[in-house]
Amino acid sequence: MDQQKNVLVIGAGIAGMKACLLLAKTGKQVYLVEKLPIIGGKTIKNEESFPNLECSTCMVAPVQQEILQHPNIKTLTLSEVEKIEGDIGNFTIIINKKARYVSDTDCIGCDMCFDPCPVSISNEWEENLMNKKAIYVPCSGSLPNVPTIDTEHCYHFNGKQECNACVEACMFEAINFDDKDEKVEIQVGAVIIATGSDIYDVSLLPQFGYGKHPGIYTSMEFERLFASNGPTSGELTIRNSEKTPKSIAIIHCVGRKEQDYCSGICCMYSAKHAHFIKHKLPDTKIYNFYRDICVPGKTYQKFVEKINDIETQMIYHNSMDELNILHNENEITIEYITGKSKKETLTVDMVILASALNPGKDFSDISKMAKIDLDKNGFFITNQEKVGSVESTKPGIFIAGCAEGPKDVQTSVIQAEAAVSGVMSCLDS
Amino acid sequence: MKKKIGVYVCECGPNIADKVDIDKIIETVVAANNSENVEIIGDRHKLLCSAAGKVFLEEEIKNKELTHMVVAACSPRDHNSTFINVCKKTELNPYLYKMVNIREHCAWIIPDKDKATNKAIEYIQGGVARVQYQTELIEKKLDTNPDVLVIGGGIAGIEAAISLAGKKRKVTLIERSAVLGGKSVFLKELLPSQAGKEYINKRIKDLTDNENIQVFLNTEIEKIIGFLGNFEIILSDVTNKDKKTEIKTGATIVATGFGLSDVTEFSNINYDTKDEVYTSLEIEKMLSEKGKLKLSSGVPPKKVGLIHCVGRDEKKYCSQICCNYMMKIANYFKKQSAKIEVKEFYKDLCLPHKDDQKLFNLTKKNGVDLVRIKEVSLNGTKIKYSRIDGTIEENEFDMVVVAPPIIPSDSTKNLSEILDIPLDEFGFFQEAHLSTNPVGTSTDGIFIIGNAQGPRGISNSILMAHAASGQIRTQLIPGEQIVPEVKVSEVLEAFCMGCKNCIDVCCYGAIYFDEIKGISVVNEAICRGCGNCVASCPSGSIRLKHFTNEQIYQEVIEALK
Ligand SMILES: Cc1cc2nc3c(=O)[nH]c(=O)nc-3n(C[C@H](O)[C@H](O)[C@H](O)COP(=O)(O)OP(=O)(O)OC[C@H]3O[C@@H](n4cnc5c(N)ncnc54)[C@H](O)[C@@H]3O)c2cc1C
Numbered sequence: 005m006d007q008q009k010n011v012l013v014i015g016a017g018i019a020g021m022k023a024c025l026l027l028a029k030t031g032k033q034v035y036l037v038e039k040l041p042i043i044g045g046k047t048i049k050n051e052e053s054f055p056n057l058e059c060s061t062c063m064v065a066p067v068q069q070e071i072l073q074h075p076n077i078k079t080l081t082l083s084e085v086e087k088i089e090g091d092i093g094n095f096t097i098i099i100n101k102k103a104r105y106v107s108d109t110d111c112i113g114c115d116m117c118f119d120p121c122p123v124s125i126s127n128e129w130e131e132n133l134m135n136k137k138a139i140y141v142p143c144s145g146s147l148p149n150v151p152t153i154d155t156e157h158c159y160h161f162n163g164k165q166e167c168n169a170c171v172e173a174c175m176f177e178a179i180n181f182d183d184k185d186e187k188v189e190i191q192v193g194a195v196i197i198a199t200g201s202d203i204y205d206v207s208l209l210p211q212f213g214y215g216k217h218p219g220i221y222t223s224m225e226f227e228r229l230f231a232s233n234g235p236t237s238g239e240l241t242i243r244n245s246e247k248t249p250k251s252i253a254i255i256h257c258v259g260r261k262e263q264d265y266c267s268g269i270c271c272m273y274s275a276k277h278a279h280f281i282k283h284k285l286p287d288t289k290i291y292n293f294y295r296d297i298c299v300p301g302k303t304y305q306k307f308v309e310k311i312n313d314i315e316t317q318m319i320y321h322n323s324m325d326e327l328n329i330l331h332n333e334n335e336i337t338i339e340y341i342t343g344k345s346k347k348e349t350l351t352v353d354m355v356i357l358a359s360a361l362n363p364g365k366d367f368s369d370i371s372k373m374a375k376i377d378l379d380k381n382g383f384f385i386t387n388q389e390k391v392g393s394v395e396s397t398k399p400g401i402f403i404a405g406c407a408e409g410p411k412d413v414q415t416s417v418i419q420a421e422a423a424v425s426g427v428m429s430c431l432d433s
Numbered sequence: 434m435k436k437k438i439g440v441y442v443c444e445c446g447p448n449i450a451d452k453v454d455i456d457k458i459i460e461t462v463v464a465a466n467n468s469e470n471v472e473i474i475g476d477r478h479k480l481l482c483s484a485a486g487k488v489f490l491e492e493e494i495k496n497k498e499l500t501h502m503v504v505a506a507c508s509p510r511d512h513n514s515t516f517i518n519v520c521k522k523t524e525l526n527p528y529l530y531k532m533v534n535i536r537e538h539c540a541w542i543i544p545d546k547d548k549a550t551n552k553a554i555e556y557i558q559g560g561v562a563r564v565q566y567q568t569e570l571i572e573k574k575l576d577t578n579p580d581v582l583v584i585g586g587g588i589a590g591i592e593a594a595i596s597l598a599g600k601k602r603k604v605t606l607i608e609r610s611a612v613l614g615g616k617s618v619f620l621k622e623l624l625p626s627q628a629g630k631e632y633i634n635k636r637i638k639d640l641t642d643n644e645n646i647q648v649f650l651n652t653e654i655e656k657i658i659g660f661l662g663n664f665e666i667i668l669s670d671v672t673n674k675d676k677k678t679e680i681k682t683g684a685t686i687v688a689t690g691f692g693l694s695d696v697t698e699f700s701n702i703n704y705d706t707k708d709e710v711y712t713s714l715e716i717e718k719m720l721s722e723k724g725k726l727k728l729s730s731g732v733p734p735k736k737v738g739l740i741h742c743v744g745r746d747e748k749k750y751c752s753q754i755c756c757n758y759m760m761k762i763a764n765y766f767k768k769q770s771a772k773i774e775v776k777e778f779y780k781d782l783c784l785p786h787k788d789d790q791k792l793f794n795l796t797k798k799n800g801v802d803l804v805r806i807k808e809v810s811l812n813g814t815k816i817k818y819s820r821i822d823g824t825i826e827e828n829e830f831d832m833v834v835v836a837p838p839i840i841p842s843d844s845t846k847n848l849s850e851i852l853d854i855p856l857d858e859f860g861f862f863q864e865a866h867l868s869t870n871p872v873g874t875s876t877d878g879i880f881i882i883g884n885a886q887g888p889r890g891i892s893n894s895i896l897m898a899h900a901a902s903g904q905i906r907t908q909l910i911p912g913e914q915i916v917p918e919v920k921v922s923e924v925l926e927a928f929c930m931g932c933k934n935c936i937d938v939c940c941y942g943a944i945y946f947d948e949i950k951g952i953s954v955v956n957e958a959i960c961r962g963c964g965n966c967v968a969s970c971p972s973g974s975i976r977l978k979h980f981t982n983e984q985i986y987q988e989v990i991e992a993l994k
């Protein structure tokens with residue numbers, strides 16, 4: 005195989021996966037590097053996706069399966085790119101592939117190693133809303149369905165105690181403590197960066213009280229709370245309690261001012277969240293605090309029209325700076341300025357903060373390593389000399405999905421397919 | 434010939450082995466089926482999906498000369514493809530193999546071992562019955578034509594053509610008007626980049642200079658038949674309908690763009706042609722052509738009102754780009770003279786892209802009065818509006834600019850019939866899947882890009898052009914063949930009554946009517962094997978290969994015995 009025709013895709017979200025599948029059709033060897041133990045990205049955290057409210061798993065699982073089974077795609081999970089050297093048509097890549105300690109050829113995903121493990125730690129993938137064992141998969145339905153070991157907390161590795169429980173439980177001899185981190189070196193002709201984005205850290209804004217009251221959630225936490233494979237199996241109960249909220253406020257645009265951009269998706273997913281709540285808890289009162297409704301394109305407005313002001317009460321407020329969330333043990337009170345410039349308050353049991361999407365923490369490292377530029381916000385910037393481009397500032401490296409800026413699945417897929425076209429241009433002409 | 438059916442039960446470690454009695458299963462299945470015509474070869478294996486398991490199956494197929502195979506193991510979701518790949522390494526046609534799920538359906542859910550064993554036996558018996566009615570299916574390879582037709586010479590169509598054209602792939606672009614560039618040529622500036630007309634003109638030149646692209650102006654499509662890889666197309670000249678051109682391509686891209694709705698159809702907008710009220714596009718044209726924004730009297734305006742979202746409530750969608758371009762237009766006035774008083778009326782600000790907020794900040798800085806409103810109406814050049822606090826005001830302007838909704842291009846409906854591509858509820862072309870395949874359509878090989886799919890700006894239209902290009906370049910490789918789906922429907926000629934029900938229910942336009950024979954015929958290259966037509970046929974004359982009624986009955990009957 006002509007190595008210069010190989011392609012590296014960084015990030016196995018919907019954008020990265022879609023790009024891989026198209027490229028693999030041409031017979032090219034595609035390397036998909038994902039830092040988590042599983043592929044799928046953010047979309048698999050959602051039970052249902054706007055605008056069709058279809059099951060996200062049904063939408064994404066076939067794509068994940070095809071990725072894992074495709075003979076031309078080599079998926080490297082628990083991996084990060086360490087070095088990108090060379091130029092278009094001829095990049096040398098070094099990948100740090102962390103040890104999984106579980107063999108993906110021997111493990112059949114039976115889960116029998118979890119119960120015996122004595123360690124219980126917070127599950128970050130589940131937005132810390134539940135615990136996991138030191139040997140774990142992030143959620144049920146993970147793909148690949150092969151556990152990994154958290155060596156920081158596993159007794160065997162941190163030496164706190166002797167333990168071999170998982171090895172004993174595994175009938176397939178799939179667990180191997182001697183597994184080692186590996187450096188993988190590959191040659192590729194082009195690179196697609198599809199690392200998605202992070203979510204704005206709402207605890208930076210004390211006015212919203214995040215982290216100070218169990219009833220205050222971020223939107224991503226809420227996605228997991230609602231998910232049937234999530235921490236409460238989809239039951240909407242307030243953190244650390246069995247209490248069902250009787251009233252919920254959804255605050256739009258959290259972090260918009262600080263980031264100085266509108267994320268373009270939070271009005272949509274906030275309407276989706278209101279709909280979810282109405283569906284599960286018909287008697288719960290829902291309030292959406294908004295300043296703009298941003299529902300671009302042909303189908304989004306119709307989606308929110310069926311929800312906003314019907315399933316949820318829309319409350320326009322005058323100023324984000326003057327919206328404060330006060331709380332004591334029993335109540336959460338939202339203090340805000342109405343459209344008529346009056347100060348009002350509303351007391352609720354639960355709050356969901358629709359937080360902005362923002363650049364990943366490692367974007368600046370990647371940009372230095374790949375010698376490509378970021379924009380003023382810290383997202384990867386595309387070639388500004390062209391209109392509608394997915395080229396980065398270095399030929400042969402392309403950007404797709406939320407790595408370029410906040411966006412929905414639709415535009416992430418469009419960019420991924422456009423990046424494929426770009427890769428084909430530089431490798432096949 | 435005697436059938437030799439291999440039945441292999443996977444232990445899945447303890448997962449299946451501990452929960453059902455595998456030996457009993459094999460014994461029962463062998464005893465129940467062995468006959469003069471059938472020999473069952475039953476065996477168990479520790480882990481069929483492992484490397485050793487796959488070799489074991491491969492050897493069994495070869496050494497025992499199996500004619501059929503049943504694998505009883507986990508969910509086909511996990512490993513159907515694993516065992517299909519095993520078959521492919523041997524002489525056994527993969528369509529003569531069947532997977533039965535006795536893990537999720539039996540072992541994992543039934544605590545009582547006897548009951549679980551019995552259910553597993555029933556399932557496997559169903560599988561053994563079914564597999565005998567399965568038939569070999571052979572994948573066919575079809576030659577393909579890599580060339581592409583692009584319909585519409587706006588920026589989306591132009592970019593698609595340039596991206597795809599090469600030595601091994603010719604592109605034909607047709608434009609029904611006499612000029613290229615679509616609406617973009619009227620835009621003075623182009624957001625968010627400051628490129629304007631120059632950029633569009635450069636791309637038009639790149640297009641016409643490209644020797645692998647043939648451009649037909651004043652041309653429309655009249656007829657198209659075929660499927661991905663093989664389309665036959667007739668083009669006709671708009672000015673002389675008898676002048677026709679026949680071409681062949683492998684894919685077609687629809688880039689027919691948008692129109693603007695007539696704003697006077699909305700009850701809150703009332704004005705006369707003599708009033709100084711302009712649509713956004715008229716302002717762009719005025720500035721492009723005359724270099725200055727003036728009233729019809731020739732003097733520049735002093736007080737301008739801009740109204741966003743006209744007709745948005747009626748159309749039930751947000752046009753996505755007008756917030757941005759209205760601020761651009763407000764700045765045109767401010768650039769012409771900072772003294773012009775500009776008031777911009779909006780309900781929501783739709784600034785979905787990360788760079789859009791910059792424009793908002795700039796617009797405010799330039800002194801444009803951005804007024805958030807609840808309701809607005811226009812009478813001549815008088816704008817009456819209610820502010821968010823409920824106060825109602827009325828201002829007279831000497832010039833008013835309105836942002837009409839983006840609507841589908843007027844040729845869309847007709848084109849949808851010619852192409853047999855459905856429209857959505859708003860009249861735009863309907864994509865294959867809004868989130869996961871926004872440029873595809875119900876017909877493989879036909880793509881929709883730019884505003885033909887829905888309202889959007891230039892960058893996004895160009896991105897879609899490249900997305901379609903990405904799909905075509907990876908699916909239609911010059912010199913390579915394609916393998917269409919083999920699990921397709923077929924109409925049994927003798928039974929078809931010619932009622933055409935099936936033609937109505939097929940979402941992929943895969944069925945055509947043979948007028949001479951008076952029957953429906955499935956085009957195997959287009960059919961996706963969804964089975965809609967099978968269910969719709971009153972005479973039961975459609976068969977879906979690999980999912981025939983007989984195969985399903987046999988499986989169900991045997992399992993229920
Ligand atoms: C709460 C919420 C709800 C949403 N709901 C919807 C919805 O209903 N419908 C919709 O259309 N959109 C929705 N979205 C938006 C949607 O999630 C994004 O459009 C989509 O996930 C973008 O896909 P992506 O592939 O660009 O990024 P991601 O899905 O974020 O995937 C990026 C992948 O890259 C990996 N990665 C990151 N950095 C590295 C690195 N350095 N090395 C290797 N791998 C790396 C990540 O682990 C991840 O797997 C929602 C977003 C949020 C926050």
Ligand SMILES: Cc1cc2nc3c(=O)[nH]c(=O)nc-3n(C[C@H](O)[C@H](O)[C@H](O)COP(=O)(O)OP(=O)(O)OC[C@H]3O[C@@H](n4cnc5c(N)ncnc54)[C@H](O)[C@@H]3O)c2cc1C
Nearest residue numbers: 585587588589609615616624689690691844883884890891
């Ligand atoms: C006032 C205004 C200002 C704007 N400003 C900006 C801006 O600053 N930045 C930005 O990004 N976007 C802007 N836009 C949007 C921009 O104009 C569109 O995104 C862009 O023109 C879309 O290109 P297109 O190729 O999809 O469609 P179009 O430009 O509509 O082109 C479609 C072409 O197809 C042809 N056609 C139609 N039917 C047929 C047929 N049946 N057969 C053959 N040919 C056919 C048409 O004649 C036309 O040439 C603005 C829009 C308006 C109205």
Ligand code: SF4
Nearest residue numbers: 111112114115117174
């Ligand atoms: S490691 Fe072993 S016990 Fe754990 S899931 Fe895999 S096969 Fe089962």
Ligand code: SF4
Nearest residue numbers: 121139158159167170
């Ligand atoms: S060895 Fe580690 S992972 Fe395994 S059971 Fe013990 S603590 Fe858990």
Ligand code: SF4
Nearest residue numbers: 257266267268270271
């Ligand atoms: S999409 Fe809506 S909630 Fe999100 S930043 Fe934009 S206006 Fe605010």
Ligand code: SF4
Nearest residue numbers: 742751752753755756
């Ligand atoms: S883009 Fe702005 S002006 Fe246009 S319909 Fe949407 S909200 Fe209204």
Ligand code: SF4
Nearest residue numbers: 939960961963964966
């Ligand atoms: S099976 Fe589906 S796609 Fe095929 S002809 Fe019938 S209705 Fe059309």
